[in-house]
Amino acid sequence: MNSSDELLRKTFSQIPAPTVSDELLDAVNLGLRESARRRRQLRSFDIVLYAGIFIGAVAIVLFVHFLSPDVRTLPAIASVASLCFIAALMVAISKRTI
């Protein structure tokens, strides 16, 4: 750094620095708390969502199996249900706002 830069830094250091006001700080803290609350809500919502998708997939398998109680079709139905479950899970993850 040359003498010009040093002199400029010295000059800049004498300009009163702006500070974050107490009101702004309160607003920021409020925003952070609100964000943390929303995050907790979303986390609970996610757990319910994933559980719902899983139960739904199992219900589909059982429902289709009872309609056609052929043991040989069960793996195919389970595969389709698993794929649906994975697809729904991926959609759910991509829709997350946090």
Add this chain to the structure above:
Amino acid sequence: MSTSINHDTETVRKAQRGDPQAFAVLLFPWRDKAFSMCLRMLQDRHDAEDVFQDACVRAFTGLHTFRGDAAFGTWFYRIVYTTCLNALKRRGRLPPHEELVDEPAVEVDDVISQLDTSVAVDVVREEMAKMPPLYAVVMDLFYIQECSHDDISRITAMPIGTIKTRLNRGRKALRDALLLRLPELEGRYT
């Protein structure tokens, strides 16, 4: 440079788990300087307050992306900078792309050293308030926050050459303003 202060890993972890108080502790050493950056770029206190608040919440929600390989300050300034840029874009105040070419280096020490300190401070403050946002932010980071060229590059994603050119042009603007204020010096130095 100030952004080299080590962050407390435990506080970072707590904040990453969603503790707003831990995040406030992390933010404390940087908040005034980050707010100064907002003011420099947006040149309006009300807008700067809105953007600063927005940037803090964005940093808090995005804290899981902070891996700790850079200083927290650098990471936070980057978020503040991009939030300011987005705000400027939304308001249509972002200047169009400009061609930056190598220019002869401009120094100001010869002028400043002959001025009364309070006059120099006044001129520099007034000129910084008028400077285009992308120049003002580079000047702020280099001269006020004492960031290195590399840190400024990490924060703004500008190449080092662009940063040097903008600093040079910023210095030229300051020099011209100082000379305008003191016309008796103009003939000797222009």
